[in-house]
Amino acid sequence: MGLTDYESKAYLSLASFISATALEVSETSGVPLSKVYEVLRSLAKKGFIEIQRGKPLKYAIVPPQDVFGKSRARIKEELEEAESEIKTIYDNQIPKSPPHIWLIYGTDKIITKELEIIGCAKDTLHIATGFMFHDEVENLTEHLSKALKKGVQTRIITAPCCITDGEEVEISENLKKLDCEVKTFQIPFIKVIIRDKKEMMLIFCRFKDGILISQTAIGVWNQYTEFVENIADLYNLVWTMNLPTKLQL
CATH class of the missing domain: 1.10.10.10 (Winged helix-like DNA-binding domain superfamily/Winged helix DNA-binding domain)
Structure with missing residues (x-):
């Protein structure tokens, strides 16, 4: 204080x-x-x-409640100001720095990076998800709602549901509550989030007998703009296709 x-x-x-x-x-x-x-x-x-x-x-x-109330508000304001300043420096340096590809392990770290990418979106978000971790849908929808309020154009292709670590996770019904375009399609066990055609995250998981094993999750965070742009264009091409609700094997 x-x-x-x-x-x-x-x-x-x-x-x-x-x-x-x-x-x-x-x-x-x-x-x-x-x-x-x-x-x-x-x-x-x-x-x-x-x-x-x-x-x-x-x-x-x-009275302590008065002191702590004012201090809490001041500290929050200072933190938000510091975050804004550092974020501006970070965003300005990204185009000047060599692009990187990072591997991220662990569901908590992967979800944190997903939410960070969504929070940085200014223009567009392209999301395709064939699976979700437990409690991820709630976090994702909360951050997507904030992005939508900022006017970020969002498109989502999602599987109806998945079974993660033996428990069913509803995906499509929850994401359809968002005020954005959502298409349901039984896509493979892969997830991709693309922000502003500038960065993307690919998440893979092992699965056995149709059950996702979350502890095997790996995230690939990519900032190669040219590559990300190509994947975003491919996403938009797939979006215009008539996607069946189930895969025809």
Whole structure:
């Protein structure tokens, strides 16, 4: 919350007194008397305590819910500002840096990267998913809803459902609740997310007897723009085709 060690000790001391003199604060907090007046003035300036006039001066704690509420709002604002600044630097550097392909292991890390890609979308999202992990649909729909509110044009080709680790996961019915174009097609066990024709993520999993084994999941994060553009164009070509609801084997 931006307090020094002495300020923290003085504030905690006042929390037990509600109102006290500088001498009382010094004796109970361990802050030297030579420093305590300066520390209390700083706490007052930061809005943690109030100075009550009189002889001697008394210092009263501001109700903690007020202090923490303001601090929480300030910290949130500073974090959002820092995130925005760093994201701007990151986005500006991506075109200047050599493209990369990264392998990502583990469902948690894969889902985190998927949501990050969706959150960065400005113009378009192309998604094809033949499977989902448990609890992934809820996270995905939440972030897709935010992207749609920003005006991101979104197209989704999805399997009706899948069986992950022995449990059925409904996919199509949940994604159809989104305000975007959704086509249902029993596609293979693969997932692709393409953002703005600039980056994409391919996710693969092993499966046995039609059951997905989530612990084998591998994500391939690709920033080769030319390749991503070609895959996006291929996606749009497939989109215009009449897709049957089931594969004809």
